[in-house]
Amino acid sequence: MTAVQATFGQRLGEAIDARGPLCVGIDPHPALLHAWGLEETPAALERFAMTVLEAVAGEVAVLKPQSAFFEAYGSRGIAVLERVVAEARQAGALVIHDVKRGDIGSTMTAYANAYLDENSPLSADAITVSPYLGYGSLAPALGIAAQSGRGVFVLARTSNPEAVGLQRSSTSEGTTIAQSIVDAAAESNAGASPMGHVGVVAGATIRSGELDLSELNGPVLVPGLGAQGGTVRGLRSVFGSALPHVVPAVARELLRHGPSAEELRSATRRMRDDLSGMTGR
Numbered sequence: 398m399t400a401v402q403a404t405f406g407q408r409l410g411e412a413i414d415a416r417g418p419l420c421v422g423i424d425p426h427p428a429l430l431h432a433w434g435l436e437e438t439p440a441a442l443e444r445f446a447m448t449v450l451e452a453v454a455g456e457v458a459v460l461k462p463q464s465a466f467f468e469a470y471g472s473r474g475i476a477v478l479e480r481v482v483a484e485a486r487q488a489g490a491l492v493i494h495d496v497k498r499g500d501i502g503s504t505m506t507a508y509a510n511a512y513l514d515e516n517s518p519l520s521a522d523a524i525t526v527s528p529y530l531g532y533g534s535l536a537p538a539l540g541i542a543a544q545s546g547r548g549v550f551v552l553a554r555t556s557n558p559e560a561v562g563l564q565r566s567s568t569s570e571g572t573t574i575a576q577s578i579v580d581a582a583a584e585s586n587a588g589a590s591p592m593g594h595v596g597v598v599a600g601a602t603i604r605s606g607e608l609d610l611s612e613l614n615g616p617v618l619v620p621g622l623g624a625q626g627g628t629v630r631g632l633r634s635v636f637g638s639a640l641p642h643v644v645p646a647v648a649r650e651l652l653r654h655g656p657s658a659e660e661l662r663s664a665t666r667r668m669r670d671d672l673s674g675m676t677g678r
């Protein structure tokens with residue numbers, strides 16, 4: 398008899414129940430490498446990433462390596478990324494590859510196989526995707542993720558200031574583009590319990606009440622805390638009753654506490670406790 402595989406929504410819910418909702422970004426910016434006394438080499442990249450894992454992989458529910466910073470080192474950087482994914486998962490954290498992929502459906506299938514197929518060396522628990530080619534173009538990724546118990550986070554209302562003009566403009570139905578992505582994700586998640594496998598990305602920097610997330614039934618990945626100006630306290634007013642589905646993602650604000658793994662771990666625990674005081678999780 399084949400075992401029934403847990404869905405991404407179930408796995409994420411369990412991870413959050415056990416460790417709280419915080420997601421730590423692994424973003425080896427050149428400036429951070431220098432601040433840690435490291436050079437811009439693949440060996441230093443590996444040292445940086447392994448220090449972050451040592452400090453926090455056993456502490457938080459989710460880790461989010463930013464692929465761009467690894468890709469910058471070519472195949473040796475990708476090899477480090479593979480190690481990050483494998484070791485983070487071994488330590489019990491879920492991994493979201495922040496790759497923001499989006500393409501015509503047939504190519505999207507190849508991206509989904511690269512990141513969401515069980516047997517791929519870069520296989521993670523979820524990826525970020527861009528809906529700019531139309532939400533429907535993401536169907537192969539949504540399908541492969543569902544089959545493999547993995548998740549997809551669709552950019553809806555991103556944290557960067559340049560996003561406002563495009564994402565807040567109106568569709569022919571009179572809703573914003575950002576809200577139309579949330580609504581499409583809600584349709585994909587309909588009926589799932591405890592939540593579906595299609596999340597959205599919405600910045601901690603957006604206005605209160607800008608998105609109606611009441612029907613989403615999926616996770617909301619929330620970057621933009623700290624370095625981009627968002628605050629833990631602000632999450633309640635921005636996300637309101639959707640707060641239980643919020644997964645706040647923080648990179649620079651925590652990574653600046655390295656290279657000491659101990660200090661990085663303490664800063665992460667403080668933020669995890671702040672969040673838990675505010676969200677009750």
Ligand SMILES: O=c1ccn([C@@H]2O[C@H](COP(=O)(O)O)[C@@H](O)[C@H]2O)c(=O)[nH]1
Pocket residue numbers: 422424463495554555556557598599600620621622623624625646647648649650
């Ligand atoms: O809307 C978005 C989507 C993704 N990101 C990514 O999250 C981190 C944020 O890093 P910080 O250092 O905590 O600012 C980074 O990898 C972005 O590419 C985002 O910021 N906003």
